[in-house]
Amino acid sequence: MKLVTFQDPDGNLRPGVHRGDHVVAVDLPDMRTLFELGDEGLERAAAATGPSWAADDVRLRAPIVPKKFFHTAGNFREHEDESKRVGWSHEIAPWIVFFQNVDAIIGPDDPVIYPSHLTNELDYELELAVVLKRSGKHFDADEAESYIGGYVIFNDVTARDIQREEMRSGVFSFCKGIDTFCPVGPWIVTADEIEDPHDLEMQLRVNGEIRQRSHSSRMWVTIPQIIAHYSPMGYSAGDIVSTGTVSGVAAFQENAEEWYLRPGDVMECEIEKIGILRNPVVSWEEAYGSPPPPRGEGSP
Numbered sequence: 001m002k003l004v005t006f007q008d009p010d011g012n013l014r015p016g017v018h019r020g021d022h023v024v025a026v027d028l029p030d031m032r033t034l035f036e037l038g039d040e041g042l043e044r045a046a047a048a049t050g051p052s053w054a055a056d057d058v059r060l061r062a063p064i065v066p067k068k069f070f071h072t073a074g075n076f077r078e079h080e081d082e083s084k085r086v087g088w089s090h091e092i093a094p095w096i097v098f099f100q101n102v103d104a105i106i107g108p109d110d111p112v113i114y115p116s117h118l119t120n121e122l123d124y125e126l127e128l129a130v131v132l133k134r135s136g137k138h139f140d141a142d143e144a145e146s147y148i149g150g151y152v153i154f155n156d157v158t159a160r161d162i163q164r165e166e167m168r169s170g171v172f173s174f175c176k177g178i179d180t181f182c183p184v185g186p187w188i189v190t191a192d193e194i195e196d197p198h199d200l201e202m203q204l205r206v207n208g209e210i211r212q213r214s215h216s217s218r219m220w221v222t223i224p225q226i227i228a229h230y231s232p233m234g235y236s237a238g239d240i241v242s243t244g245t246v247s248g249v250a251a252f253q254e255n256a257e258e259w260y261l262r263p264g265d266v267m268e269c270e271i272e273k274i275g276i277l278r279n280p281v282v283s284w285e286e287a288y289g290s291p292p293p294p295r296g297e298g299s300p
Contacts, residue, residue: 001046002187002275003150005031005107007059017045018060018187024052031064031188035149035238038133042149042190062107063152063188064131067236069100071156071176072226075219075244082252094220097230100242101177108186111282112157114263115178117292119159122261122281125245126204126212126269128197129154130223131188132241137234144224147235150188151197153269153277154242155204157181160251160260183269183279184240194273197223201272202246206265212248216271219243 002018008025015031017024026048028034034041073096083092106112114122133149159175166172176182194200197216204212221229227241235241250259261267263283270276284292 001042001190001193003031003034003045003063003190004187005061005063007061008053009057013061015045017048018055021055022052023055023058024048024050032066032238035064035131035133036236038237042133060108060186062105062110062184063186064184064238064240065102065105066131066238066240067102068239069102069105069182070097070230070233070235070239070241071100072097072230072242073244075221075226076214076246077220078214078218078247082247082249085252095229096244098171098173100182100240101173102182104177104179104182106180106183106279108183108277109279110183111180111280111287112183112261112267113180113287114261114281114283115159115292116284117295118178119161120260121160121251121256123158123160123250124204124206124211124261124267124269125156125158125249126202126271127154127156127242127245128200128202128216128271128274129184129240129242130197130227132227132235132239133237135235135237137231139228139231141222141224141228144227144231147227148191148223149237150190151194151271151274152184152188152240153186153271153274154240155183155267155269155277155279156242156245157183157261158251160256183267183277185277186275189274200274203270204248205268205270206261208268211250211259212246214246214248216243218246
């Protein structure tokens with residue numbers, strides 16, 4: 001089952017189910033409410049009968065805005081290996097976690113706005129993410145499976161020049177939490193549809209050119225282990241847990257300047273059995289109709 005949040009032809013935002021050539025609304029206020037109902041919410045979605053619209057007549061939005069977005073990293077060691085080849089400034093250690101800015105979330109086909117006054121090194125990061133269907137804390141990997149409600153694609157857009165400065169303190173967040181830097185979608189595929197989340201092809205393309213290509217089996221830990229490891233912080237139903245990016249990011253290429261994103265680029269993140277998350281990059285001027293503002297006082 002593909003769970004979506006969509007805008008109907010009258011402009012109403014609704015949770016629903018994508019069924020091939022049409023989308024059926026679920027009678028709930030939003031997608032987070034559906035996940036807060038746990039299995040009951042998923043059953044209500046599966047049994048939804050309408051109203052419905054042709055898929056071409058609605059606009060898909062970010063499928064869910066969670067209460068908390070657990071951003072984990074270091075789970076694909078190939079990402080660390082490639083960083084060493086180019087002498088990246090800081091180690092990508094195992095078991096990295098921080099919170100993503102949920103206000104930065106955008107959906108399929110929404111533009112990533114290039115803040116040229118903040119960065120010259122805009123990068124992409126393809127990630128598989130998990131949506132939780134239960135609240136809970138302090139559980140082990142065996143129990144973690146029962147918390148998984150579905151899977152979604154996440155593109156962890158990052159300003160690398162800001163990140164290098166932040167990582168001097170050992171903490172980074174601003175570089176990844178800027179407005180529009182969190183594309184998620186195009187829908188949530190429920191866990192029953194994906195027999196093994198560790199057996200998925202992963203690929204990211206920029207303007208049709210493959211930049212990242214990997215496989216979810218290359219994680220050095222399992223998804224239940226990741227979820228269990230961070231459970232002491234406490235989960236709410238509908239929360240998102242990312243699983244980290246794979247090799248192939250722009251920053252870790254010898255000619256990184258040629259790989260960084262620019263206005264006019266189009267990113268396509270594809271994960272087998274989930275789908276394709278597409279987002280264009282647009283300039284600040286195109287998005288807002290005016291030049292970017294000056295950086296605030298105290299900016300480096």
